[in-house]
Amino acid sequence: MKVSRAFLVAVLVAFPGAAAELNCSGAPNVESFKYSWRMRGGLSWIAGILFPTTGVGEFKTTFPDAQTHTINSSLLITAPSGTKGGFYAYESQMDEAGQKTLMTYHAYMWRDKTRKERALFDYAKRQAHLHRETPDAQFDKIKPMPAEQFHDVLTAIYYIRQNAANIRGPVQTTIYSDGKEYPVILRPTNRQVFTIEGKQVAAAGFEIVDAPGGRKWPGGVKVWLSDDPRRIPFRIEIVQSMASMQLDLQSIEACAFMQAAK
Secondary structure, three states, X not given: OOOOOHHHHHHHHHXXXXXXXXXXXXXXXXXXXXXXXXXXXXXXXXXXXXXXXXXXXXXXXXXXXXXXXXXXXEEEEEEOOEXXXXXXXXXXXXXXXXXXXXEXXXXXXXXXXXXXXXXXXXXXXXXXXXXXXXXXXXXXXXXEOOOOOOEOHHHHHHHHHHHHHHOOOOEEEEEEEOXXXXXXXXXXXXXXXXXXXXXXXXXXXXXXXXXXXXXXXXXXXXXXXXXXXXXXXEEEEEEOOOOEEEEEEEEEEEEXXXXXXX
């Protein structure tokens, strides 16, 4: 895996205390990772008829500062020609402790196909306010919120990064997507070694999979994280019905790193 600023990544992983010496760009409360991605899987050629199969992505998290008291996370996945060539977009908002999902949004655009969906969660009234748009229609709906703690894809990844050291076995939770609740399991998976400019860096693997019983989740997520407290996501795989999307880290653009839970 060819990684821009690879030496920076290797230093971060090998020497966690070196962060204070880094001269990172960007706002002091922003963490930003750049990726390349490609479609994988036996049916990826079918998916390629409808969507791009390679491109770039950015995974960004904005932490609370003096003006804001929420954690905002986004993953923008674009075609080689940029957003005009097609994109997938995910956005999430959490409370400043990273414990509650306050908003979730996802969208895609490819050729004449577009879709946007946003859910805002009212914890006082225990309601989810849904808004969906397609080229043909849009609608708004209010539904009951899940009774237990829940995540979307991005807030689930944040939870794993924050609690990776304490996830020793399966953790059951709920993924909220398209206005529906899906029981899932977060669990450790295989460790993997990444080669970064000749340096071998170990990473811990985790996955989000469908839980037995209940509504079946049609998706899945795998993520490999550095062993240091920053839990840098070297690779992210988003599993879809026909294929999976593999994102490999290329550079670190801003270094306001998340602090892991103790």
